[in-house]
Amino acid sequence: GSRMCPLGWLGVASLCLGTLWAVPAKERRKADKPKADLSPYENLDLDNYDLTLDNYGEILDLSNYEELYDYGDLVPKIEVGTLAPRPKEPQTPPELGETAAGTPKLQPPSGAGPAPPAPGPGQGLPSCQLCLCLGTSVYCDDAGLERIPALPAGTVYLYARFNRIGAVRAADFTGLEKLKRIDLSSNSISWAEADAFRGLPSLQELLLPENLLTALPELPRSLVRLDARLNRLGSAGLRPEAFRDLKQLQFLHLSDNQLDFIPVPLPESLRSLHLQNNKIQTMHEDTFCDSQDQGQIRRALEDIRLDGNPINLSLFPNAFFCLPRLPTGRF
Numbered sequence: 001g002s003r004m005c006p007l008g009w010l011g012v013a014s015l016c017l018g019t020l021w022a023v024p025a026k027e028r029r030k031a032d033k034p035k036a037d038l039s040p041y042e043n044l045d046l047d048n049y050d051l052t053l054d055n056y057g058e059i060l061d062l063s064n065y066e067e068l069y070d071y072g073d074l075v076p077k078i079e080v081g082t083l084a085p086r087p088k089e090p091q092t093p094p095e096l097g098e099t100a101a102g103t104p105k106l107q108p109p110s111g112a113g114p115a116p117p118a119p120g121p122g123q124g125l126p127s128c129q130l131c132l133c134l135g136t137s138v139y140c141d142d143a144g145l146e147r148i149p150a151l152p153a154g155t156v157y158l159y160a161r162f163n164r165i166g167a168v169r170a171a172d173f174t175g176l177e178k179l180k181r182i183d184l185s186s187n188s189i190s191w192a193e194a195d196a197f198r199g200l201p202s203l204q205e206l207l208l209p210e211n212l213l214t215a216l217p218e219l220p221r222s223l224v225r226l227d228a229r230l231n232r233l234g235s236a237g238l239r240p241e242a243f244r245d246l247k248q249l250q251f252l253h254l255s256d257n258q259l260d261f262i263p264v265p266l267p268e269s270l271r272s273l274h275l276q277n278n279k280i281q282t283m284h285e286d287t288f289c290d291s292q293d294q295g296q297i298r299r300a301l302e303d304i305r306l307d308g309n310p311i312n313l314s315l316f317p318n319a320f321f322c323l324p325r326l327p328t329g330r331f
Contacts, residue, residue: 127151131160136178148172151179156202161185168192168217173200181205192217209253216242225251229274233257243267254278255305262287271300276328277308282316289322296322304328 127133127149131140136156140149145163156178165187173179179200190212197203198218206219209229215237216228223246233254243249244265252266253274260279264287285291289298306313306329313320314331 127155151176155179157181159183161187163187165189166191168196170195170199173197176200178202181207183207184211186210188212190214194218204248213237219243219246221245222248224248227251227253228257229253230256233259235260238263241265243270250300255308266301268298269300272303273301274303274305275309276305280306280309280311282311283319285316285318287316287319289319291318294321297324298322299324 127138127140130145130149131138131143133139133152136154138151138155138158138160140158140160140163142162143160145160145165147165148158148160148168151158151173153175155176157180161183162185165184166189168184168189168191170193173182173196177200180202181204182197183205185207186209188211189208192213192215194217196217197206198220200220201222203220203222204224205227206223206225207227208231209227211228211231213228213231213233216233216239218239219226219242226249234257238259242263243252244267246267246269248269249267250269250271252270252272254263255274255276255278257278259275260281262275262280262283264284266273266288288301288304290296301323302325304323304325304327306327309329311329312331313327313329320326
């Protein structure tokens, strides 16, 4: 009996130790479970991805974006507009109400017979099917157009840059009395009807740079800005006294053409005249100032570019006496 007591106590102690050892074993197994290896990510520096409004300009260079896409009329609220559908299957164009005068109103095809195929770009579809309409603005940039599409009657701003438009016709803008800006930069326009823009009473900005024009059409008297840089305009392509009656014209940019004279008379409202890189060799004393009025001061005209022409401006000192600044060019 005395021998069995120590053995009994030894058995009880073994059971207690086994119970205590079983509980932390589960925790040890959890601790011993292998973790994901994060060593490949230890050297990844994410500091440069902290994109805020303060460093946004340093990461993305948008310095040239505003010049190419000058959407000054863009409104934050989208009122009307659809993207151009893919002309895979014939579709019925939606009812758009008024269209430009002289353009037949599209009607849904009748149930009898197959539906007519969808016309190609600029071949009859309203611009809001081919381009993007936001409020009173129509955006047709880089849309593969070969002619100006039918525009909604309330169009105020038209952007149709980077297309293949070859000509401008008077019928393209008939009835668009609210149109203020036409931007046809970077097309292939070689010809415009004489009255293509004359019937637009509200037109203020006409932008035609980087085309193939050899002559300018008649211009509306409401015009404030004319940009026809980088064309093929020669002196014969400007009507005599083409700008005399444009009493609101402030910016006249005709650089990089083939002009051999300065188109005079220039309206008193003119602020900026760019004629650089033409073929101008001479000028008259009354080109900018009235030679009979020695007290004249023409304060508005402060920016005249004549550099890049074969003219020596120092030979015509009486032509500049009324100007606040001398023209830029060779003296």
